[in-house]
Amino acid sequence: VTRYAPEHKDQVHRRIVSRAAVQLRQKGVRGVSVAELMQSAGLTHGGFYAHFASKEALIAEACSHVMAGTAERLSAAADGVEPLASRAALIEAYLSPAHRDDPGRGCVIPALGAELGREGPAIRQAFSAGLQQVFDIVAECTPASTPEQARQDALATVATLVGTLLLARAAADSTLATEILDAGRAALLN
């Protein structure tokens, strides 16, 4: 191995978080094992505790990381287009079959939602903070009479997005999954 560059540790740290972010969304909190994760990051499991105090600390960090990524992706989807179309673009992006079929690279909320409510405060804080960001982004591209109204609409919109994706993923047959996705899109776009 090359001698440790000063930024080496940070890079490793980030790689672990990044791998964890993917596996978390694919397999859930309990489905991720420290050993497997470290191996997929090219390390052995012993080194894990040089980077994180515990598995929980990693999960919390990975949560923040993913929420930030989600916010960024939503922003990007809404940014390129004219203001009026931005909300629609965002919804289309969120409720796409691609997003449904690739949880590992998508939004954490439908992927982990329920599990997060059972975890400790550190994880919930990390999650809540990201959630607020998402709400703000959606509110920004929501046309409404007042900012309060826009925020309220945004909350409901996010709820529908999340619920729709969740149901679509859990549905046993793909016909139903597609029907759910379509219904969600239709309802949000009037």
Add this chain to the structure above:
Amino acid sequence: VTRYAPEHKDQVHRRIVSRAAVQLRQKGVRGVSVAELMQSAGLTHGGFYAHFASKEALIAEACSHVMAGTAERLSAAADGVEPLASRAALIEAYLSPAHRDDPGRGCVIPALGAELGREGPAIRQAFSAGLQQVFDIVAECTPASTPEQARQDALATVATLVGTLLLARAAADSTLATEILDAGRAALLN
């Protein structure tokens, strides 16, 4: 201990399913352990496999059980009132703080979320079947021009209900949780 009345086995079976249904929603699929579950039902782990072929079989049965209960509760909430108000009653019941704060006795979907999608086909089937029932009930009290439209609206409504409850539960502070709940209610009731 007195055992073995003619209906004894059925009662025990139901007690186990019932306890599992609660723990399932509180702790998730992986969080339920056979030994702990049996103990909470007043038994030891040894007898479990006389009642269920596997843990998965139990979870599937518990899923059906809970979904049926949810459907029943939604029906009941919508039944007592005049047709036009039934949808509102149903929404109020689902998005109540009581429902948010007691996952163990509420709907499985926001309680288990993505975990359902990761489990085997038996569990997903059980869940999907119950989901269809819920869709039908909601569709019945949704005023719309055509049955197809009613179903589509119902799917979206359920998605919003589920997503709202999920977000409200995951939110770290209770102010946010209440705000989310209110926003969902407002959006669904126009």
Add this chain to the structure above:
Amino acid sequence: VTRYAPEHKDQVHRRIVSRAAVQLRQKGVRGVSVAELMQSAGLTHGGFYAHFASKEALIAEACSHVMAGTAERLSAAADGVEPLASRAALIEAYLSPAHRDDPGRGCVIPALGAELGREGPAIRQAFSAGLQQVFDIVAECTPASTPEQARQDALATVATLVGTLLLARAAADSTLATEILDAGRAALLN
């Protein structure tokens, strides 16, 4: 079910022993489970202890039963033919591919041998008694100058028979298995 005939219990008892005898030789002492055995005899596992004091008692009885059967079959193989050919007939029967490939209906010694030495005295007694019978039968068709010599030859013959079958069954590939069988036969028949 018909009301219990006086001999009913005996019949059931024998059926259990008979099933056990087959499964024992196929799967070994540890490989036989009481529940599975009773089910294969058409009963529920609870009734087992009305017939046998313990699993060990059953194994002992099944051992005697099988050893008796083996002795009988050896006798039969040696009986039909003229005295001089009887030893050969017996050897051919024992070292046949059919015997090698169907442990469930064959001799217990190569099927259980090593395991029996680890079991309790009841089982070992049952086994030893049967073993003496087998020695006697083989000695009877062994031409020798003195009875002592005949017995000694018989012991060695049985050892070779048993060892050959054991090796042939344990060999991973069937070519080797056949080679072993042939070598044993050749050695015993000069």
Add this chain to the structure above:
Amino acid sequence: VTRYAPEHKDQVHRRIVSRAAVQLRQKGVRGVSVAELMQSAGLTHGGFYAHFASKEALIAEACSHVMAGTAERLSAAADGVEPLASRAALIEAYLSPAHRDDPGRGCVIPALGAELGREGPAIRQAFSAGLQQVFDIVAECTPASTPEQARQDALATVATLVGTLLLARAAADSTLATEILDAGRAALLN
């Protein structure tokens, strides 16, 4: 505890295999429990899977180990003496009362018997490979007209050795056990 000399892991690995080899012959494949084995090696069962992929993998390795040891011991017994006496020496060593009375340190074949045939291919392969070695060693000190004849004689000799030891161990009383041993020796030495 002091850990982690450069060769530490190998030593531990070997210690586990070595303990397994003994217990295997004493208690059979099913009689060896991972937890008990590790404890007897001075460890806890948690570390087992850092050394072996599964219990089956360990058993296979232990089998190879024991067969190699047996081959070596047979070689050693045959080596010290003049060519003509080597076969006799080998037989004396195998059929000694010491070998009969200490299965834990002896040959696996009579110790495991039919259990080997019931295990998975990994174990059977390991066993078969060792068996071929033994055949070769015995063939080498078997005087015969052709190599084919020597091999055939060797197979039969091994079968008799194994069968004799198996019977001697299974016999309930020690008089019979000794008689069997003597008969086997007599037959093999003409």
Add this chain to the structure above:
DNA sequence: ACGCTCGGGACTGCCCGTTAAT
């Protein structure tokens, strides 16, 4: 100081031989 090797102990789902109550 970073990372790896090695190990510890708790836990999970599952199965078994056995027995008390019916």
Add this chain to the structure above:
DNA sequence: ATTAACGGGCAGTCCCGAGCGT
């Protein structure tokens, strides 16, 4: 002779922390 339950045991996996090189 059955139904139902018991309690101990199994192999396997997990998170985590000592001890040790580089």
